[in-house]
Amino acid sequence: MVMQCSYFSFELLAEDGPARRGRLITPHGAVNTPAFMPVGTQATVKGVTPQQLREIGAEVVLSNTYHLHIRPGERLISKLGGLHRFMSWDGPILTDSGGFQVFSLAKLMEISDKGISFASHIDGSRHDLTPEMAVTIQQELDSDIMMCLDECIPYPAGKDHAKEAADRTILWARRSLDARTDDRALFGIVQGGMYPELRLRSAKEISSMPFEGLAIGGLSVGEDRETMLAVLDTTVGYLPVEKPRYLMGVGSPVDILEAAARGIDMFDCVLPTRNARNGMLFTQHGTLSIKQARYKDDPRPPDEDCSCYTCRNFSRAYLRHLFLSREILSSVLNTIHNLHFYLELMSDIRHAIENKSLDDFRIRVKEIYDGDIGLRSR
Amino acid sequence: MVMQCSYFSFELLAEDGPARRGRLITPHGAVNTPAFMPVGTQATVKGVTPQQLREIGAEVVLSNTYHLHIRPGERLISKLGGLHRFMSWDGPILTDSGGFQVFSLAKLMEISDKGISFASHIDGSRHDLTPEMAVTIQQELDSDIMMCLDECIPYPAGKDHAKEAADRTILWARRSLDARTDDRALFGIVQGGMYPELRLRSAKEISSMPFEGLAIGGLSVGEDRETMLAVLDTTVGYLPVEKPRYLMGVGSPVDILEAAARGIDMFDCVLPTRNARNGMLFTQHGTLSIKQARYKDDPRPPDEDCSCYTCRNFSRAYLRHLFLSREILSSVLNTIHNLHFYLELMSDIRHAIENKSLDDFRIRVKEIYDGDIGLRSR
Numbered sequence: 001m002v003m004q005c006s007y008f009s010f011e012l013l014a015e016d017g018p019a020r021r022g023r024l025i026t027p028h029g030a031v032n033t034p035a036f037m038p039v040g041t042q043a044t045v046k047g048v049t050p051q052q053l054r055e056i057g058a059e060v061v062l063s064n065t066y067h068l069h070i071r072p073g074e075r076l077i078s079k080l081g082g083l084h085r086f087m088s089w090d091g092p093i094l095t096d097s098g099g100f101q102v103f104s105l106a107k108l109m110e111i112s113d114k115g116i117s118f119a120s121h122i123d124g125s126r127h128d129l130t131p132e133m134a135v136t137i138q139q140e141l142d143s144d145i146m147m148c149l150d151e152c153i154p155y156p157a158g159k160d161h162a163k164e165a166a167d168r169t170i171l172w173a174r175r176s177l178d179a180r181t182d183d184r185a186l187f188g189i190v191q192g193g194m195y196p197e198l199r200l201r202s203a204k205e206i207s208s209m210p211f212e213g214l215a216i217g218g219l220s221v222g223e224d225r226e227t228m229l230a231v232l233d234t235t236v237g238y239l240p241v242e243k244p245r246y247l248m249g250v251g252s253p254v255d256i257l258e259a260a261a262r263g264i265d266m267f268d269c270v271l272p273t274r275n276a277r278n279g280m281l282f283t284q285h286g287t288l289s290i291k292q293a294r295y296k297d298d299p300r301p302p303d304e305d306c307s308c309y310t311c312r313n314f315s316r317a318y319l320r321h322l323f324l325s326r327e328i329l330s331s332v333l334n335t336i337h338n339l340h341f342y343l344e345l346m347s348d349i350r351h352a353i354e355n356k357s358l359d360d361f362r363i364r365v366k367e368i369y370d371g372d373i374g375l376r377s378r
Numbered sequence: 379m380v381m382q383c384s385y386f387s388f389e390l391l392a393e394d395g396p397a398r399r400g401r402l403i404t405p406h407g408a409v410n411t412p413a414f415m416p417v418g419t420q421a422t423v424k425g426v427t428p429q430q431l432r433e434i435g436a437e438v439v440l441s442n443t444y445h446l447h448i449r450p451g452e453r454l455i456s457k458l459g460g461l462h463r464f465m466s467w468d469g470p471i472l473t474d475s476g477g478f479q480v481f482s483l484a485k486l487m488e489i490s491d492k493g494i495s496f497a498s499h500i501d502g503s504r505h506d507l508t509p510e511m512a513v514t515i516q517q518e519l520d521s522d523i524m525m526c527l528d529e530c531i532p533y534p535a536g537k538d539h540a541k542e543a544a545d546r547t548i549l550w551a552r553r554s555l556d557a558r559t560d561d562r563a564l565f566g567i568v569q570g571g572m573y574p575e576l577r578l579r580s581a582k583e584i585s586s587m588p589f590e591g592l593a594i595g596g597l598s599v600g601e602d603r604e605t606m607l608a609v610l611d612t613t614v615g616y617l618p619v620e621k622p623r624y625l626m627g628v629g630s631p632v633d634i635l636e637a638a639a640r641g642i643d644m645f646d647c648v649l650p651t652r653n654a655r656n657g658m659l660f661t662q663h664g665t666l667s668i669k670q671a672r673y674k675d676d677p678r679p680p681d682e683d684c685s686c687y688t689c690r691n692f693s694r695a696y697l698r699h700l701f702l703s704r705e706i707l708s709s710v711l712n713t714i715h716n717l718h719f720y721l722e723l724m725s726d727i728r729h730a731i732e733n734k735s736l737d738d739f740r741i742r743v744k745e746i747y748d749g750d751i752g753l754r755s756r
Contacts, residue, residue: 044700044707051687072674072699080677080695088691296450299458309429313466317458321450322422329422331706 008145008185008212010244010265014354018236018263021353024244026092026144026185028084029059033244033265034353036256036346037062037094038339039273043077043087046273047335050089056308056336057343060092060144062268065137066101070120070127074140082142094268095143097134097189100217100249103152111151113168131172132179139184147215148176150189155222162193166202169217173206185212187246193218194227196234203238214239215246216264220255229258236263253282253345257365260349261358272342276334279323282341288316290334295320308340309333386523386563386590388622388643392732396614396641399731402622404470404522404563406462407437411622411643412731414634414724415440415472416717417651421455421465424651425713428467434686434714435721438470438522440646443515444479448498448505452518460520472646473521475512475567478595478627481530489529491546509550510557517562525593526554528567533600540571544580547595551584563590565624571596572605574612581616592617593624594642598633607636614641631660631723635743638727639736650720654712657701660719666694668712673698686718687711 007027014021024031038045038053040061045053053061063083068074077086084090099116102109106118106127115130131149138146149172151165169191180186188206192198206214216235219228232247239245246266247259256267272282279290283303288295290302301311302319310319310333322330352361385405392399402409416423416431418439423431431439441461446452455464462468477494480487484496484505493508509527516524527550529543547569558564566584570576584592594613597606610625617623624644625637634645650660657668661681666673668680679689680697688697688711700708730739 042699042703042705043696044705047706047710049687049707049710050691071703072695076675076695079675080693086693086696086699088696297454297457309427313428315458315464317450317454318421318464318466321420321464325420325449327420327422328425328706328709329427332425332427332710 007183010213010242012242016353016356016358017261019261019349019353019358020263020265021350022244022265024060024092024145024266026060028090028092028144031059031092032346032350034256034260034346034349035060035266036342037266037268038342039064039268039270040087040089040093041270042067042071043083045335045339047277047331048339050087052309052332052336053089053339054091056340057347058091058339060094061089062094062096063087063141063143064098064101065095065134065141065147066098066105066129068095068141069098069129069137070122070125074137078140078142084142092144093141094145094246094266095138095141095147096248097138097147097149098129099134099147099150100152102129111168113171115149131175135176135179135186139180139182144185145213146180146184146186148173148186148188148211150191150217152218152221153191153193155194157193159193159195159198162191162195162198166192166198170202170205173209173211177209177211187211187213187215187244189215189217189248190235190239191218192231194223194231196231199231199235200238203235207238207240211243213244213246213266215248217248219247220250220269225255225258228255229262232259232262232264239263253342254365256345257349257362260353261362267346272338273335276338277331279330279334281319281334282338290316290319290323292320302337303341306337306340306344308337310337310340385561388591388620390620394731394734394736395639397639397727397731397736398641398643399728400622400643402438402470402523402644404438406468406470406522409437409470410724410728412634412638412724412727413438413644414720415644415646416720417442417646417648418465418467418471419648420445420449421461423713423717425655425709426717428465430687430710430714431467431717432469434718435725436469436717438472439467440472440474441465441519441521442476442479443473443512443519443525444476444483444507446473446519447476447507447515448500448503452515456518456520462520470522471519472523472624472644473516473519473525474626475516475525475527476507477512477525477528478530480507489546491549493527509553513554513557513564517558517560522563523591524558524562524564526551526564526566526589528569528595530596530599531569531571533572535571537571537573537576540569540573540576544570544576548580548583551587551589555587555589565589565591565593565622567593567595567626568613568617569596570609572601572609574609577609577613578616581613585616585618589621591622591624591644593626595626597625598628598647603633603636606633607640610637610640610642617641631720632743634723635727635740638731639740645724650716651713654716655709657708657712659697659712660716668694668697668701670698680715681719684715684718684722686715688715688718
């Protein structure tokens with residue numbers, strides 16, 4: 001069950017119900033799925049060096065086309081040898097299309113079938129982004145996996161708005177494929193808000209096009225988990241089994257576990273990195289807010305069963321001191337720990353699928369889990 | 379020529395005129411001198427992990443008693459196994475006495491022969507610091523090399539003020555020795571402002587006491603280099619040859635080279651780490667302000683002959699992008715480079731002393747050096 005184009009392929013290695021254990025092959029190496037992609041917005045995963053990322057076990061990173069287009073610009077990055085060389089990450093890179101950030105960060109946005117016009121959140125300068133430009137920019141960046149420009153809607157959104165956006169995303173998907181001038185991998189994006197029939201239609205249309213992978217966008221935008229999983233349940237069955245499936249911007253450990261159980265292969269989220277900088281650590285026993293007074297003289301590492309650099313070397317008391325002292329090392333050590341937690345979670349999920357025990361794993365997690373977003377069990 | 383106490387010794391291995399190549403032996407390992415001590419104010423060298431510090435080649439770090447006393451407190455650090463374990467640095471640590479910071483950072487300071495009373499710069503809480511307390515705090519921190527509390531004066535300072543402070547520092551030095559309850563190394567500090575006769579007297583008095591090392595304080599406080607070197611010339615000859623000599627808070631690469639040539643063995647300075655965070659990089663061809671537009675698309679590393687992690691992996695264009703984007707990684711990579719530059723400079727100085735070629739090394743540096751604080755040559 002292999003989908004092959006010159007530079008990209010996806011193999012399914014094992015299944016456990018709808019859940020899949022697979023492997024992406026990209027021009028910059030292999031990625032075991034289900035995979036979590038640390039977010040490297042501005043050509044750096046905030047707080048860690050590429051060497052530390054490798055040590056943590058990251059196999060792929062995501063970078064943001066919107067941010068890199070605004071600063072320093074894809075032309076500059078291309079001139080310097082592409083994004084891998086620029087940021088010194090020789091593993092695979094998935095780039096988003098810039099759509100989500102234009103809708104969430106940019107100012108004075110105007111949208112038409114042609115594309116989007118907006119003002120930079122950095123200096124107010126005027127920019128355009130069309131589906132064609134999004135592909136060109138990502139090619140210039142030397143992305144391993146490009147994403148189509150899509151129209152992102154707020155939550156909640158009316159059905160007419162959701163339909164218009166989903167239709168435009170389909171229109172743009174075709175134009176993105178036409179704009180591609182090499183056989184670099186390009187993923188289409190399913191939209192449709194929280195409306196099952198729109199999701200269905202979008203899934204069928206996008207799936208019918210010759211993309212190397214399919215993404216589900218517009219989830220984890222404020223809806224509750226049940227709503228998100230219901231949309232996922234509606235959508236996933238219509239995605240071709242032989243192509244990788246990417247749930248964009250999701251999510252908490254439990255979100256990821258639930259989505260992987262439904263057949264999702266790829267994830268990205270700022271949660272581990274952003275929360276690290278805010279002093280929130282993921283552990284096997286729930287989340288931990290390192291600034292709390294109860295950790296003042298706690299000699300234990302954040303997670304006693306964790307093998308990351310942070311847990312092998314530092315106490316909660318020290319990490320609390322660093323956080324309260326606003327030291328750079330606070331963000332660094334917390335980020336190392338949280339990313340390690342996420343990548344270990346993915347490894348646990350992959351092993352559970354191989355052993356056909358993902359349901360047991362989910363049940364074990366839920367036995368301990370009590371609404372906290374951070375818990376996992378082995 | 380070995381000065382020995384149970385836990386600390388200093389060996390002189392080679393000399394080149396007044397310059398000395400030596401080795402400190404501490405309870406946490408050896409330090410080759412002349413040595414540069416990266417500054418780890420709040421129990422962390424800002425921006426780098428202990429692992430990175432080791433990779434850069436640091437053999438000893440300095441930490442600040444004032445900061446640690448205020449937050450998190452020496453009691454807490456002691457309870458957690460001491461400063462080495464707290465910050466996960468198993469190499470030697472020199473702690474200052476807190477004096478310099480009390481005079482430069484604290485508010486509402488009152489000084490008497492008894493000690494200093496001041497308000498914390500963090501929360502305004504009232505604290506006392508006496509020579510006895512400074513020793514007790516440093517013992518609790520489990521310092522490898524403790525410093526006496528000294529009275530630091532502003533620059534310029536009148537002779538009466540300088541004399542009073544130097545006399546008080548001598549008084550406090552005796553009391554510091556009496557306060558020590560174990561045979562941990564303790565260094566005395568020579569003061570006396572820019573007045574040769576005060577420096578002379580201070581050097582003789584402090585040298586006559588049974589310290590394991592001697593420090594020169596109150597330099598690099600705003601005076602020009604000639605003035606500083608004149609004071610050094612006056613002072614160094616009166617320090618016992620068999621004990622290590624530490625020039626506190628100094629300095630630029632050229633300051634260090636000039637002082638090492640005059641027989642100084644130990645240095646510390648925030649210049650490499652603080653300037654790194656401000657985007658100023660030291661190179662063999664002078665300093666480099668990474669934010670400048672001329673580095674916008676410069677594919678070269680900061681220093682083409684440098685072997686540090688930053689120079690092996692990243693371009694000036696990328697480092698400029700990180701700096702302008704205010705990314706954490708900017709501080710991290712710049713700090714790694716600048717500390718590596720300083721530690722390589724010390725290694726070059728040590729080799730030059732071994733080869734009796736320190737004068738040639740100084741001349742080569744001065745041929746290229748043109749007033750810029752950052753230059754060195756090999």
